[in-house]
Amino acid sequence: HANCSGPAPAPKPDPDDGRADEWARELRLFGRVLERAACLRRCKRTLPAFQVPYPPRQLLRDFQSRLPYQYLHYALFKANRLEKAVAAAYTFLQRNPKHELTAKYLNYYRGMLDVADESLTDLEAQPYEAVFLRAVKLYNSGDFRSSTEDMERALAEYLAVFARCLAGCEGAHEQVDFKDFYPAIADLFAESLQCKVDCEANLTPNVGGYFVDKFVATMYHYLQFAYYKLNDVRQAARSAASYMLFDPNDSIMQQNLVYYRFHRARWGLEEEDFQPREEAMLYHNQTAELRELLEFTHMYLQSDDEMELEETEPPLEPEDALSDAEFEGEGDYEEGMYADWWQEPDAKGDEAEAEPEPELA
Structure with a gap:
């Protein structure tokens, strides 16, 4: 879609006298919308991806939140493909870091394979x-x-x-x-x-x-x-x-x-x-x-x-979840995914040194 979203041809300028009627300004505005829509349609006709039905909005939101990986890591674990299960679980946690059950699974998988921090892969990383x-x-x-x-x-x-x-x-x-x-x-x-x-x-x-x-x-x-x-x-x-x-x-x-x-x-x-x-x-x-x-x-x-708060159900967890007993003695529960090298810049940017700073008024 980005390939077809460039600027449309420059519109005609509004009258300089500033006395254009409201209806005229509105028609010019929607005229620009129509021109952009026509340009977009012409562009999309040349792209095969736009010839198939558009996916539902909820499906796009699920992929945006990486929900498929929540199920994929467990399926891969059941298929005994542990390395891929680690990558899938880690990818889900990168967008959902507070999901405790998936974090527990990831630690379990890592304990079985002895996976180091630097070996963790985010499959959706930009x-x-x-x-x-x-x-x-x-x-x-x-x-x-x-x-x-x-x-x-x-x-x-x-x-x-x-x-x-x-x-x-x-x-x-x-x-x-x-x-x-x-x-x-x-x-x-x-x-x-x-x-x-x-x-x-x-x-x-x-x-x-x-x-x-x-x-x-x-x-x-x-x-x-x-x-x-x-x-x-x-x-x-x-x-x-x-x-x-x-x-x-x-x-x-x-x-x-x-x-x-x-x-x-x-x-x-x-x-x-x-x-x-x-x-x-x-x-x-x-x-x-x-x-x-x-x-x-x-x-x-x-x-x-829409002004009333709606109750939302949490996403379903994979069935047949591992019990706590299965985790006893397995893996190492770590608080972070990375070593402690992450730092903020010293003193929030370090006040420029080498010479005394003038006082703020």
């Missing part, structure tokens, strides 16, 4: 995840040049995957009831909004059983300090400004920016060097606007029956 983890290891070892190279690559790869995720949210939608014109359009848009907002959480890496909080901001956090250590203060300042988009109240990063500004003449910095990077601005503005629109739909567009 390319940027391994690059990010390598960049963090290089950062912790003091190899800041290699760390910045990998972190920049991880950032670029994540943003590319994020853009594809947004495009995928504009696929087919199920219509389950009859509604008036505008509420029907709003429902379709709200469903797409929810999917797009979920992209950020669904693409966040799991490290040692914990999701990396504010993943994009964290990458700029590492870049800020690593660039400073490499004496590339221009990039350090821009990385700090980019981080502040996502956490404007971080006092340590505020002090870092004050430090860079105080010594701007020493490093030849201009005002533009204290502006966030372009891709950071785009990502921040895009995600903030999506969340704002979704919040509006939750507040004002929910139907009466």
Whole structure:
């Protein structure tokens, strides 16, 4: 779907006098929607994947949550394919780290095979995840040049995957009831909004059983300090400004920016060097606007029956689950999936050292 979701031909500009009637503006808006739909239809005709029926939305959500792996690991275990069972169980836990039963199975399988942490494989891992983890290891070892190279690559790869995720949210939608014109359009848009907002959480890496909080901001956090250590203060300042988009109240990063500004003449910095990077601005503005629109739909567009809390049933567990007795003496119950190399940047980015910092007002 992403291949067909590029920008449509540029629309005609609105009249400069600003006096266009409401009906005219609305018709132009829907005219652009029709043009984009026609363009999308022409593109999809050339792609065989779109000639088959679209899967149900619930099925897509099950795959997004990696639910099939919850059953696959047990089936593989019963088939005596333990190595594949380990990979399937670990893959499920990477998206569902608090699922205790699957964690228990994984420890049992690992105890039978003596599988080391570094041998665990996430079958659904995104390319940027391994690059990010390598960049963090290089950062912790003091190899800041290699760390910045990998972190920049991880950032670029994540943003590319994020853009594809947004495009995928504009696929087919199920219509389950009859509604008036505008509420029907709003429902379709709200469903797409929810999917797009979920992209950020669904693409966040799991490290040692914990999701990396504010993943994009964290990458700029590492870049800020690593660039400073490499004496590339221009990039350090821009990385700090980019981080502040996502956490404007971080006092340590505020002090870092004050430090860079105080010594701007020493490093030849201009005002533009204290502006966030372009891709950071785009990502921040895009995600903030999506969340704002979704919040509006939750507040004002929910139907009466949706306002009531519904009881949801937990997913079914595989039948014939192993009893506690079968686990006695088997395996080693570990709290984490990774060794203890994971660290936050020292002092949240390490206040720039080597010279005293000016006091914040």
